[in-house]
Amino acid sequence: MxxxxxxxxxxxxxxxxxxxxxxxxxxxxxxxxxxxxxxxxxxxxxxxxxxxxxxxxxxxxxxxxxxxxxxxxxxxxxxxxxxxxxNFVDRLETIHKHTQVIYPKDAAYILIATGIGPGSRVVEAGTGTGYMTAILAWYVKPSGRVYTYEIRKDFYEKALKNLENLGVLQHVEAKNKDIRNGIDEEEVDAVILDMPDPWTVTEHAKNALTHGGTIAVFIPTMPQLEKTVVSLRKTGFKQIEPTEIQLRKYKPIPEELRPETLGVVHTGYVVLARKL
Ligand SMILES: C[S@@+](CC[C@H](N)C(=O)[O-])C[C@H]1O[C@@H](n2cnc3c(N)ncnc32)[C@H](O)[C@@H]1O
Known part of the structure; x- marks a missing residue:
């Protein structure tokens, strides 16, 4: 050779x-x-x-x-x-947003703080655009499931289309239901609420959660924050943590390295609590 x-x-x-x-x-x-x-x-x-x-x-x-x-x-x-x-986050940019959505900085914190991962079972309301639903589905797949509740039929239908376009619909059970009437699921790992009156759902959330499970509530205003904390206390949740995630972007120019002049100043508050 x-x-x-x-x-x-x-x-x-x-x-x-x-x-x-x-x-x-x-x-x-x-x-x-x-x-x-x-x-x-x-x-x-x-x-x-x-x-x-x-x-x-x-x-x-x-x-x-x-x-x-x-x-x-x-x-x-x-x-x-x-x-x-x-990547998946790039694709999220392309969906049509018919509601306000949870910003990535808040979504990322909720994901880590609730310990959601592959195999988790998560209840969410309201579905809205389906932006947070899609993020949750992406992280709980392949064996986990997201159960998402949306009161408005038109929003529910639009969200279904968004989830299908993003290729995550098979990991989601979407319901056109008012979550204030109850949560069908039991022993779930987390309940995520982004709706105007989350304090009406804390009792249902506690019943649906497994021991050790976490509720995460996203709300934009202080009066809502106060009502949520009062209600979580009354329901018997432990380790109640009201938080605000602040993100400051900087100019990527070496000789001008400093915070950007304009930016998103406020999105909302995240309240976490555990069933312990
Ligand atoms: C701000 S949007 C949620 C956006 C969503 N987190 C996202 O990232 O796309 C709030 C949604 O909650 C829905 N909603 C309000 N009250 C509800 C209830 N009691 N049960 C289910 N959905 C509800 C509204 O119709 C609306 O679509």
């Missing part, structure tokens, strides 16, 4: 991520980012035959299929956009 060239192995164009193999080639149905600049990026699902319009011109999405992640594409007016993979 000396002197003979070994047949070269084909270059592996696929990368291993956990037990999944992810293609480096853009395929039909992939969620991608089209990046122009830090201020302008677009998240879109690659669908054959569809045109996508940006401030920098349009792109025929069919023309992206078969290109590599990291490649540049040109719009019809010659502007360059780089193709990258979109």
């Amino acid at each position: 000396r002197g003979k060239k070994r047949p070269q192995k084909r270059k592996n164009k696929r990368a291993e991520t956990g037990n999944k193999t992810v293609s480096s080639i853009v395929k039909q149905g992939d969620w991608i980012i089209l990046y122009h600049s830090d201020k302008h990026r677009y998240v879109v699902k690659v669908e054959e035959g569809k045109m996508f319009h940006t401030t920098y011109g349009s792109i025929n999405l069919s023309s992206l299929i078969g290109l590599k992640y990291g490649d540049e594409v040109e719009t019809n007016v010659g502007e360059k956009l780089t193709i990258s993979r979109a």
